[in-house]
Amino acid sequence: MxxxxxxxxxxxxxxxxxxxxxxxxxxxxxxxxxxxxxxxxxxxxxxxxxxxxxxxxxxxxxxxxxxxxxxxxxxxxxxxxxxxxxTRPAEDRYRSDILFMLTFAEEMPIELTEALIDEFAARHELMNQQIDPENEDKPGVIATYGRDDDGAPRPGCCFVAGLGQAMCEATLKFIRENKQGLLDDLRKFKSRKD
Amino acid sequence: MxxxxxxxxxxxxxxxxxxxxxxxxxxxxxxxxxxxxxxxxxxxxxxxxxxxxxxxxxxxxxxxxxxxxxxxxxxxxxxxxxxxxxTRPAEDRYRSDILFMLTFAEEMPIELTEALIDEFAARHELMNQQIDPENEDKPGVIATYGRDDDGAPRPGCCFVAGLGQAMCEATLKFIRENKQGLLDDLRKFKSRKD
DNA sequence: CCGACATATATCGAACTGATATAGCGATTT
DNA sequence: AAATCGCTATATCAGTTCGATATATGTCGG
The missing domain is CATH 1.10.10.10 (Winged helix-like DNA-binding domain superfamily/Winged helix DNA-binding domain)
Structure with a gap:
């Protein structure tokens, strides 16, 4: 497209x-x-x-x-x-430097790994707020589309926004539940190599 | 990058x-x-x-x-x-023709909307399988990286793979729970316009 | 037996990103 | 009081990347 x-x-x-x-x-x-x-x-x-x-x-x-x-x-x-x-829709493509870098977590200091994960979480937190169609702190003009004449958001937009939020929340949940475990594993991994 | x-x-x-x-x-x-x-x-x-x-x-x-x-x-x-x-990692960017098209669900036949959602789900199902580091039906050479000398996948890769799967599963769950509701809303929306 | 697909490298036009230029205003910092 | 930064607003351009295509051949299924 x-x-x-x-x-x-x-x-x-x-x-x-x-x-x-x-x-x-x-x-x-x-x-x-x-x-x-x-x-x-x-x-x-x-x-x-x-x-x-x-x-x-x-x-x-x-x-x-x-x-x-x-x-x-x-x-x-x-x-x-x-x-x-x-149109036959093209493949979805997701591009993330942070995830690519985290793939090499073993090769970098643990503090950097943690900082990258925190950055990733922060970005998704922000995105989660931005997506919310009810969130009206952004100037009206921007969110014009997706709204009907009477101001009600349209079903298609709601669905897509909801999907985005579900992805954000899943990401944040995964980080909450697995960040510490990864950092522990990395410490073990590194001490094993000595 | x-x-x-x-x-x-x-x-x-x-x-x-x-x-x-x-x-x-x-x-x-x-x-x-x-x-x-x-x-x-x-x-x-x-x-x-x-x-x-x-x-x-x-x-x-x-x-x-x-x-x-x-x-x-x-x-x-x-x-x-x-x-x-x-390197300061660049912003993540996600690009999806399907989600863009679904934004305009009101403007297209309901069958197309449903087909797009099903396609989206199918792709994520496939991706979910591909991510799995334990899934060994793919030729060994490809998945070389991410594995230690003894064949154990490395912590960084596991984390990133797990995150990817969590996102896929959240997507699939959202579709299971909201697809029918969207189609119903669209039918209502369209009949209201007549 | 033919088409489709996989291995493998290479090239190139078209599309797109990211930076920069221009220009003035308002807000915050020094 | 001056300087810097960010916002509105359009425009251009170099460099990067994509997607298609070319080449050559083997394998597998119908």
């Missing part, structure tokens, strides 16, 4: 600027299962405009760079829905 | 060909939390050879292309361990 399609999806929730779209992937609705950087979003929006799938209105702002507020055209909407029906 | 570093890590478990390294990321030890394709592995090995961090021996094979069996040099080993100590 390329960035162009991701942008169309982001705009399904209403109009947005390139900057706001990035926030949906950085902090917002899609943050825990898709990524897109500004360096790919802006060219994608330009291309989509050329292809007539989105349009934009330029809002001049005082003492600020102009805002380009993008919106789906009806053809853009149709194209996205067609893509949804026709 | 670039592919060069990943290759050094893969070779920490002993000698391997480029093809075997890819399998570690495709099917093997690292498959559920790191990815690297052949198109990046081969150039990385070439570069590492130039830099003196790995060496290779060419094994001629009858009726097969030559095998280049790579091995860490002592400097390669030192470099990798230094990287381990000095």
């Amino acid at each position: 390329d960035v162009r399609t991701l942008c169309l999806g982001a705009l399904m929730g209403g109009e947005a600027t390139g900057y706001e779209i990035r926030k949906m992937f950085e902090d917002g609705t899609f943050s825990h299962f898709q990524i897109a950087s500004l360096g790919s979003i802006y060219p994608a929006l330009t291309k989509l405009t050329q292809d007539g799938l989105v349009t934009f209105v330029e809002h001049e702002q005082e003492n600020r760079p102009d805002k380009k507020v993008y919106q789906l055209t009806s053809e853009g909407r149709r194209t996205f829905l067609r893509t949804l029906l026709q | 670039d592919v060069r570093t990943l290759c050094l890590g893969a070779l920490m478990g002993g000698e391997a060909t480029g093809y075997e390294i890819r399998k570690m990321f495709e099917d093997g030890t690292f498959s559920h939390f790191q990815i690297a394709s052949l198109g990046s592995i081969y150039p990385a090995l070439t570069k590492l050879t130039q830099d003196g961090l790995v060496t290779f021996v060419e094994h001629e094979q009858e009726n097969r292309p030559d095998k280049k069996v790579y091995q860490l040099t002592s400097e390669g080993r030192r470099t990798f361990l230094r990287t381990l100590l000095q």
Whole structure:
């Protein structure tokens, strides 16, 4: 699924600027299962405009760079829905430097191992809070999508958010239950080697 | 963490060909939390050879292309361990087309939603089996790393594998408990719109 | 007997990331 | 009071990586 399609999806929730779209992937609705950087979003929006799938209105702002507020055209909407029906989803891919590094726990000082695990836990704690669709401390605009006209979150988004939280909680639970055991094993492992 | 570093890590478990390294990321030890394709592995090995961090021996094979069996040099080993100590691990990133698509469940036929969820579950079921370090139906060479000389899996690998399994199981559990509810909600949602 | 799949290396275009540039405002730090 | 940092906002670009393709051949199932 390329960035162009991701942008169309982001705009399904209403109009947005390139900057706001990035926030949906950085902090917002899609943050825990898709990524897109500004360096790919802006060219994608330009291309989509050329292809007539989105349009934009330029809002001049005082003492600020102009805002380009993008919106789906009806053809853009149709194209996205067609893509949804026709695309075979690619494999999921999870990339974690921390887990890769922890694979080599035997080769590093125990303090580092513990720090890495704590960092991993902290990140998941944060993510768990960010996912929560009820958590409204984030500015309204960001979480626009996923909500109905009456403000109720939509079933699909709830399901995906719930799944994300279940994964976070399972991770945190596993760490609570196994961190100490790993550190003990590592100490044993190291003393055995001497 | 670039592919060069990943290759050094893969070779920490002993000698391997480029093809075997890819399998570690495709099917093997690292498959559920790191990815690297052949198109990046081969150039990385070439570069590492130039830099003196790995060496290779060419094994001629009858009726097969030559095998280049790579091995860490002592400097390669030192470099990798230094990287381990000095690197601030990058953010974890999880990328899932299926979850992205499910976000738009309201916009597609219920059968597709169900098919996507089932596909998601099936992939996690498979992954759960692949992770298991005790699962020995896969050829021995692949799972070389993560095992001690006496064949016992090492604590770091066990921890990471256990974490992966916990995540898989949480995912499967969530789907078991919430799939039907989502499909019901979607039906309600759709009938309300008429 | 043919197609599919596995072993094995190599290359290359297309896509994407991450950093940087520009520019002004507000908040916090020194 | 000055300096630094982070936020909004767009844009570009070098370097990295992916995914597809090429090459060559053996094995296995239908």
